[in-house]
Structures are given as C-alpha cells and as structure tokens.
Amino acid sequence: MDLTLSAAEQAIIELTAAATPARSKAGEFDREHWAAFEAAGLGSAAAGEAGLLGAAMAVEEGARRGSLTPLGASALVLPLFGQAGLAALTDVHDPDGGLVRYGADAELVVRIEGDHARLHRADPGQAKRATSHHVYPVGSPAAPTGVALASAPAERARARQRLGIAAEAVGAMDSALQQICAYVRGRRQFGQPLGSLQAVQHRLAELAIDLEMARWLARQAAWDDTGASAAVAAAFAARRARRFAWDIHQLAGARGFTLEMGLSFDTLRLQALSVEAGGAKAHDADAVALTWPATRAA
Amino acid sequence: MEFGWSESEAAFRAEVRAFIAANLPAGWRTLVPGEEPYSDITLEFCRKLAARGWFAPHWPVEFGGAGDASPWRFAILSEELWSNGEPRGSQYMNVNWIGPAIITAGNEEQKRRFLPQIASGEMLWCQGFSEPEAGSDLAALKTSARRDGDDYIINGEKVWTSYAAGAHYCFLLARTGEAQSGGGAISIFLVPMNAPGVSVKVIPTMLAIHQIHHLVFDHVRVSEADRLGAENAGWGVIRDALADERVGTPRHMRATVVLDAVVAEAGRRGRLSAADNASIVEARAACLAARLMAYRFRQLRGAGQLEGEPYVARGAIVRAERAVAEVAANLGGADSLIAGSLHDGEFRTSLIAGLGGGAYEMQLNLIARLWLRLPKTA
Numbered sequence: 001m002d003l004t005l006s007a008a009e010q011a012i013i014e015l016t017a018a019a020t021p022a023r024s025k026a027g028e029f030d031r032e033h034w035a036a037f038e039a040a041g042l043g044s045a046a047a048g049e050a051g052l053l054g055a056a057m058a059v060e061e062g063a064r065r066g067s068l069t070p071l072g073a074s075a076l077v078l079p080l081f082g083q084a085g086l087a088a089l090t091d092v093h094d095p096d097g098g099l100v101r102y103g104a105d106a107e108l109v110v111r112i113e114g115d116h117a118r119l120h121r122a123d124p125g126q127a128k129r130a131t132s133h134h135v136y137p138v139g140s141p142a143a144p145t146g147v148a149l150a151s152a153p154a155e156r157a158r159a160r161q162r163l164g165i166a167a168e169a170v171g172a173m174d175s176a177l178q179q180i181c182a183y184v185r186g187r188r189q190f191g192q193p194l195g196s197l198q199a200v201q202h203r204l205a206e207l208a209i210d211l212e213m214a215r216w217l218a219r220q221a222a223w224d225d226t227g228a229s230a231a232v233a234a235a236f237a238a239r240r241a242r243r244f245a246w247d248i249h250q251l252a253g254a255r256g257f258t259l260e261m262g263l264s265f266d267t268l269r270l271q272a273l274s275v276e277a278g279g280a281k282a283h284d285a286d287a288v289a290l291t292w293p294a295t296r297a298a
Numbered sequence: 299m300e301f302g303w304s305e306s307e308a309a310f311r312a313e314v315r316a317f318i319a320a321n322l323p324a325g326w327r328t329l330v331p332g333e334e335p336y337s338d339i340t341l342e343f344c345r346k347l348a349a350r351g352w353f354a355p356h357w358p359v360e361f362g363g364a365g366d367a368s369p370w371r372f373a374i375l376s377e378e379l380w381s382n383g384e385p386r387g388s389q390y391m392n393v394n395w396i397g398p399a400i401i402t403a404g405n406e407e408q409k410r411r412f413l414p415q416i417a418s419g420e421m422l423w424c425q426g427f428s429e430p431e432a433g434s435d436l437a438a439l440k441t442s443a444r445r446d447g448d449d450y451i452i453n454g455e456k457v458w459t460s461y462a463a464g465a466h467y468c469f470l471l472a473r474t475g476e477a478q479s480g481g482g483a484i485s486i487f488l489v490p491m492n493a494p495g496v497s498v499k500v501i502p503t504m505l506a507i508h509q510i511h512h513l514v515f516d517h518v519r520v521s522e523a524d525r526l527g528a529e530n531a532g533w534g535v536i537r538d539a540l541a542d543e544r545v546g547t548p549r550h551m552r553a554t555v556v557l558d559a560v561v562a563e564a565g566r567r568g569r570l571s572a573a574d575n576a577s578i579v580e581a582r583a584a585c586l587a588a589r590l591m592a593y594r595f596r597q598l599r600g601a602g603q604l605e606g607e608p609y610v611a612r613g614a615i616v617r618a619e620r621a622v623a624e625v626a627a628n629l630g631g632a633d634s635l636i637a638g639s640l641h642d643g644e645f646r647t648s649l650i651a652g653l654g655g656g657a658y659e660m661q662l663n664l665i666a667r668l669w670l671r672l673p674k675t676a
Contacts (some may be wrong), residue, residue, distance in 0.1 A: 001307070001370055002300040003594045009299060053299060179671050196673040201666035208606075208665050209613035213587035220590055223301035236583040240577075284575035291582060292558075295565030 003216075009051040010058055015040045016061040021143055022067030026135045026265060031103040034063075034069045034086065043074050043084050052076070056167045056222035060215070063171025066265055068136060072164025077110055081119045081150040086120075089142060089161050091277070097140060099246040101272065104139025111144065117157035120144035130243055134272040135265055158286070159227040162234035166218040169237035169273045173211050173244050176266035180204065180248045183261075194251070198258055203247055210240045228290035236298040237285035241270035301590075307370050314352070314378045321346055322385055325421060330507040332608040336422055336464035339667050340387030344419030354393045354417045359452070360402060361409060373548075377404070377589075377611035381551045388423070388461035392416045394546040395539040396423050396576025403486070403527035403535045412467075412488065424462040426470035426513060426534075429455060434657045435473070437481040437533070441515060442532030443472035443525075444668055450525070452487065452495075452518040460654075462498045462511035467490050470515075470604040471536065493518050506637065507646045543605070544612040544655040545595045549647070550588035553622040556644045557581050560622075561633050577628060581621035582637040588614035606669025609661040616651045623644040623648035642673070 005013070019036035037043050042058055050057070055075040062071050073087040088106035090098040092113050103126035105107075109120050126142030181204060184195035194200050215239045221233035245267040249256045256263045274280070288295070303311070321343060334340060347353045348362075355370040358365025358571045376394075379386055386393075397416045400408060432439040441454025452472055457524040462468070468489045477482025495518035501510050501545060527535050542591065561578060564570045591611035596603050626641040627634050634641030652658040 001303060001593055001597075003590065003597055004299065013378045051537075062659060114535035177670075181672065185671070185673060192676045193673045195666075196676050198663070198675050200674050201670075201675065202659065202662045204670055205665035206670065207615075208669055209610050209617065211613050212610045213584065213617070216587050216590035216594070217583055218579060219299065220301055220586065223299070231580060232583050232586065236587075239580070251642060280576065284579045285572065287579045287582065288575050292561055292565065295570060 007048070008048075009054050012042070012048070012050045012054040012058050012165055013061045013125060014154075015042060016058045016067075017065065020062055020065040020067040022206075023265065024066075024068035027133075027137055028068065029102055029137050030068045033067045037062075037069060037071060037113045042071065043086075048078035052163075052225055053080075053219060053222040055079075056218060059164055059167040060171040060174075060218065063168040063269075064174045065171075066175060070106065072168050073102070073106075073161070076167075077160040078108065078119075079151040080117070080156050081110070082106065082161060083119060085151065089157065089232075090141060094278075099130055099138055099140050101136040101138055101276070103127060103141045105137060106240065107147055108149075109141045109144065112154045112157055116151050116152050117154045118144075118148035118151045120146075120148055123187075132272075133219045136272050155227050158277070159225070159230040162230040162283060163218065163221050163225075165273055165276050166214065166221060166230070166233035166237040169241045169270060170211065170215045170218050172269045172273065173214065173240065174206075176244055176248050176263065176270065177207055179263055179266065180251055181253075183252060183263075190281045200251060203251065207244060207247055210243070214240055224298075226290075228287060231283045231290060234277070235280045235287050238274045238276075238280040238283060241274040245270050245274075248283065249254070303370075303374075307374060310371055310505055311374045311378065314375055317346075317352075318378060318382050318385070319542050322382065326383045326385060327381075328643075329383035330647050331380055331390075331547075331549075332388070332460065332647075333383070333507045333643075335388035335461045335509075337387065340389070341419070343385040344387070348417060348419040351421055353386075353389075353662075354397060357393070357401065357413075357417065360610045361397070364476075369600050373593065373596055376546065377548045377551045379619075380548045381555050384552075386419075389419060389564040390462070390547065391425070391461070392421065392423050392542070392610055396425075398542065399469070399486075399535055400488075400526065400601045402538070402602050403531075407487070407523060408526065421467065422457050422461065422465045422512075423469055424465035424491075424511075425465050426456040426459060426468040427448060434660050438472055439473060441470070441472045441485065443474050443485060443487060443520075445474075446519070448522050449554040450487070450520050450522070452489065452515045453521060454515050456499065456513040456515075458510045459513055460508065460510055462491070462513055463500065463509065467491060467661070468496075468513070469526075471532055472486075473543045483530050484532040485529050486532040486535060487520055488524050488526055489518065489520055493520065495519070505650070506513055506526065507643055508650060523625055524537060540655060541595075541599065541608040544661070545615065547593050547655075548589070548592060549615050549651055550585045550592070550618040552594050552647075553618045553644070554585040554589075556626060556640050557585060560644075562631050569629055569631070574625070574628060575623050577621070580623045582620070584614060584618035584621040588618040591615075606665050609664040610669065612655070612660065612661050613665065616661075619644070619648040619651035 024030035085110040088102045089110040109122040130141040218232040221229040355364040359365040417446045443450040470487045474485040495516040626644045629639035
C-alpha cells in the first residue's frame with residue numbers, strides 16, 4: 001500500500017500537462033493536443049511503465065486541464081486489442097443509436113456487440129456529426145464494413161470505458177471546484193466575500209469530499225482493473241458529476257452561465273459524462289451483479 | 299501508487315484473523331464497536347493482544363510497542379478488530395491517541411507511570427472534553443484547574459463522556475488561565491477517576507448500543523505531576539491527537555461487514571430489487587473510498603505532510619456509515635426495528651458517527667479553510 005505518486009506517475013502527469021498547454025475549443029476534437037499525446041507516447045499509455053493506473057491519471061489530468069481528445073478510449077480501451085490510435089466506443093444495442101463522444105472523429109471504433117467487443121476501422125468521412133452544446137464533439141460512427149481487426153470480451157471493454165468515465169469526471173470536477181472556489185473568494189455580496197458564508201462553505205466542502213471519494217475510487221479501479229471496481233467508480237462519478245453541475249452553477253449565480261466565466265466548459269462536460277454508457281443506472285446494475293455475484297435482484 | 303498489500307502484510311492480516319477467530323466467543327462479530335467497552339472478554343483480549351506484541355505495534359519499543367515505522371500493520375490490525383465488534387473495547391482509544399499524546403507531550407516520569415500499563419492492556423481511560431456549554435466549541439470549556447502551591451484544584455463538569463464508568467484515568471481538558479483566552483489557556487490533566495471529588499453518572503439515552511456519562515469534578519486535587527505538557531499548552535496536543543481520533547477508528551470496515559450481510563440476507567429472502575441498486579452502490583462506494591482516504595491520511599501523517607486529509611477522510615467515513623444505515627433500513631424493513639439486529643445497530647451507530655470526535659459540520663469548516671482556502675467566516 002502506497003498512496004503517493006511514483007516517479008513514473010508523476011512523469012506521466014507532467015507529460016499530460018505539457019501536451020495540453022491551453023484548454024481546448026468547445027465542441028471540437030483538439031488535434032494539437034492529440035498530436036502532442038501521440039508524440040509523447042500517451043496514446044497507448046497503458047503499456048508504459050506507469051501502467052493502467054498511470055494512463056488513468058493521464059486521463060484525469062487531461063480532463064482537469066480541459067483537453068478535448070478521446071484519451072480515455074485510446075489509452076484505456078484500445079490496449080485490450082493491442083492497438084493504438086484515435087478511438088471511440090459504441091454499443092450496438094444502445095437505444096441512442098450509437099451517438100458517442102468523438103464518434104465522428106475516430107479512426108478506430110470499438111463496438112460492443114453482446115458479449116463481444118470488436119475493433120473496427122472507421123471512416124470519419126462517413127460518420128454523422130450531431131449538434132450538441134455539451135462541449136464534447138459527438139457523433140455516430142459509420143457502420144463498419146469488413147471483418148473486425150480484433151476482439152475482446154465485452155465486459156473488459158466496458159470496465160475500461162467506465163474507468164475512463166470515472167477518471168475524466170474526476171478531472172472535470174476538480175477543475176470546476178477550483179474555479180468556483182476562486183470565484184467565491186473574490187465575489188463580494190452583503191459586504192463580504194461569498195466564500196466566507198458558512199452556507200457556501202459547507203456546500204463546497206461537501207463537494208470536496210465527493211471529489212476526493214471519486215478520485216480514490218477511480219484510482220483503485222485502475223489498479224484493480226476489474227468490472228466491479230470500475231462499475232462502482234463510474235456509478236459514483238456519474239451521480240456526482242450531475243450534482244456538481246447543479247451545486248456549482250447555483251453558487252456561481254447567473255455569471256456562471258456566461259461563456260466568459262468558462263465554468264460551463266466543465267459542468268456541461270460533466271453532464272455528458274453522467275449519461276455515457278447508460279449512466280449511473282447501468283453502472284449500478286453491473287456493480288451490484290459483479291460485487292455480489294450470488295445475489296440476484298428480482 | 300500501490301493499492302495491494304505486500305506478502306508480509308497479507309500474512310499479518312491472515313494471522314490477525316486467525317487470532318481473532320481463536321480468541322473471541324461466537325457472536326462478538328455482531329456487536330457494535332463500543333457496545334461492551336470493558337467486559338471481562340475485552341480485558342482478556344487486550345492482554346492476549348499485548349502478549350502477542352500486537353496491542354501497540356506502532357509505538358516505540360521502549361514504551362511497550364514493536365517500533366513499527368510503517369503505518370500498515372497497525373492499520374490492518376485496527377481494520378480487522380473494528381470489523382469484528384472491536385474486542386479492544388474502549389482501549390482502541392488508548393493506543394490510537396492517548397498513549398501517543400503521552401509519548402509526545404509527557405515527561406519521563408509520566409511515560410514510565412502510564413505507558414507500560416497502557417501497552418499491556420491494563421489501564422482504562424476516558425476523555426474529559428465536552429461540557430454542557432462547550433461541545434463543538436470545545437475551546438469554550440469552563441472546567442477550571444486553579445493553582446494551589448504545587449497542586450491544582452479542579453472544578454467543573456464533563457458530559458456525554460464515553461467509557462467513564464470503567465475508566466481508571468480521565469484525559470481531562472481544563473482551563474488554567476482567563477476564560478477569554480480561548481484555546482490558549484487550556485491544559486491537560488491525567489486525573490485518576492478514584493480521586494476524591496470525582497463522580498460519574500450514566501446519562502440515559504436513546505442509543506442502546508453505547509453509554510455516555512456525566513462527570514463532576516468537585517474540588518479535585520491533583521499535582522503538577524499529573525499535568526501533561528506545559529501549562530496552557532494543551533490545545534496543540536489535543537488538536538494533533540484528535541486527528542487520530544477522527545480517522546483512526548475504521549468505522550467504514552464495520553459498515554462494510556454490515557453492508558455485505560444485509561445485502562446477502564435480502565438476496566436470500568428475495569427482498570432485493572433493481573430499485574435498491576443505487577443506494578447499495580452508493581454505500582459500497584463510500585466504504586471503499588473511506589478506506590482509501592483513511593490510508594492516505596495515515597501515510598501522509600507518518601510523513602508529516604497533512605493538510606486537509608483528516609477532515610475529508612472523516613467526511614467519507616461518516617458518509618459510509620450513513621449510506622450503509624440507509625441500505626440496512628431499506629432492505630430490513632420492519633425487521634430493522636428489532637433490538638440487537640445488525641440493521642438497528644447500524645442506524646444507531648450512524649447517528650454517533652457524525653458527532654464522535656467532532657461534529658461533521660466542524661470537519662466541513664476545516665475543509666473550507668484548510669483544503670479549499672476559503673476566507674474566514676464573518
């Protein structure tokens with residue numbers, strides 16, 4: 001047991017920070033960040049010295065810095081297939097019709113088909129881009145043609161996807177909490193900083209507890225690399241992601257809605273992460289089934 | 299980072315489990331920690347632990363410990379004991395922070411007088427902190443220790459005190475200076491509970507699983523040798539000690555045992571539905587997160603690098619108790635009203651969780667100030 005950063009983990013976080021000098025432009029896949037990730041070998045980080053945990057930390061750090069790239073799918077899911085590249089992940093049984101983050105940008109698509117996850121090459125030119133104001137670019141990849149490049153058990157792909165959701169939500173929650181704390185330190189109402197009011201302080205302290213809980217659950221899940229741990233971490237993060245959006249906007253007042261303040265860059269991402277892969281409801285069902293396999297819900 | 303245990307740590311946990319299984323009567327596992335603070339069973343168990351060198355492994359050898367530099371053996375021990383009804387009774391407190399406070403602040407004579415007896419599991423303590431007018435605002439305490447030559451005369455009352463009826467000594471906070479000087483004028487006294495003028499009464503409560511007491515100190519004479527640390531310097535000692543009191547008790551481990559048991563029982567009885575998933579996963583997540591955050595606290599504390607970690611960890615521990623109590627009540631239904639049931643015990647102990655070692659809201663205040671760097675409240 002050692003819950004301090006190793007040198008390799010520290011290095012991967014610093015590499016991620018160096019590759020993401022500024023927040024990405026909302027709504028667009030950030031090709032510059034991606035090129036820097038690829039140059040630094042982060043696109044397939046799970047194979048590196050820092051392992052899956054290091055890769056998850058890179059995803060967390062990238063999200064904290066507001067980087068819009070599919071690092072989660074690429075660095076956490078693709079290694080299951082022995083591949084590297086620009087990836088998105090869809091579920092053919094998804095009632096939303098395969099609409100996913102980076103779905104129209106990806107060159108590789110992992111399709112969960114029942115018990116199997118299959119990796120296909122995708123042509124971004126054939127994909128359908130959707131209109132969304134949730135910061136991430138979203139779209140539906142074109143249906144694959146030809147045979148799959150590789151396959152893996154669906155539950156492994158699902159676990160890695162959930163790990164990515166959890167780590168990314170932690171990064172976005174961290175960024176949002178830092179922003180709102182800076183705001184309430186400076187914003188004066190009733191002749192005093194908002195942040196000196198206990199009603200505000202307690203609400204933010206509760207969020208700080210939530211954030212640390214989500215962070216440690218995500219890291220443990222990366223260490224365990226099991227379906228149960230990933231489902232618990234994703235369920236917790238997905239529920240907190242939405243609560244963060246509400247609480248933080250409440251404290252920011254109407255100014256929080258302005259693009260100038262930039263808070264919505266995090267809160268809208270959090271809302272998107274909270275519904276991904278079926279949202280907390282789907283993560284919960286798997287978390288219970290995988291944690292207590294002998295127990296069947298009626 | 300490394301979330302796994304070394305071979306020797308895993309072997310130690312297995313040894314502790316085997317020891318507990320061999321030395322505790324059936325049924326102990328279902329007791330709520332603190333329910334039997336000083337029965338013959340706990341006293342005997344502590345002596346056996348001490349004989350095994352496991353009572354205070356993290357203490358220096360010269361004071362009866364094993365001199366463990368790593369925090370993990372003691373963490374493992376605490377987890378296993380707390381998961382099994384805490385067979386140390388009230389004495390977990392002695393090794394968590396009372397002994398360490400004496401090691402830090404005591405003089406040689408006090409170390410000789412108290413530490414060997416604490417380390418051998420022979421000495422019982424209570425903490426004389428809260429007063430009728432000083433709960434969360436502990437620095438407002440009024441119990442006074444007035445100088446009388448080389449002695450002090452103590453007058454005042456302490457309330458809601460756990461473990462007092464069986465205690466040999468009280469770790470007492472008293473005011474040795476003017477009331478307006480807050481935390482600055484408080485000293486610590488190690489007061490024998492059989493000193494003339496000390497009286498103890500049980501306070502009737504709704505808790506059922508835990509007793510609390512009312513202590514009166516009526517012209518109790520103690521000597522300078524009973525004062526721990528310098529006069530008026532008690533606040534710093536207890537601030538440090540309370541960090542361990544808040545996070546050193548792995549309540550989340552007991553909560554995890556209860557969660558597993560109530561989910562399994564509900565499954566057997568066909569009482570589990572998909573509608574329960576969210577609350578069950580919340581409880582599971584809170585128990586896991588609290589455990590990791592308590593580890594993080596222990597590791598940073600050992601390295602002297604603490605910031606707000608004790609308070610966020612404590613927050614997670616309280617959340618874990620409440621989340622498991624919610625699941626227990628939901629799944630248990632009317633059965634959760636039965637006295638002595640796991641469900642009922644969890645509800646009651648979850649009420650204590652948010653107050654013991656300092657109210658949850660005080661932790662939120664400290665997180666706001668020390669972790670989020672928010673401005674002082676007006």
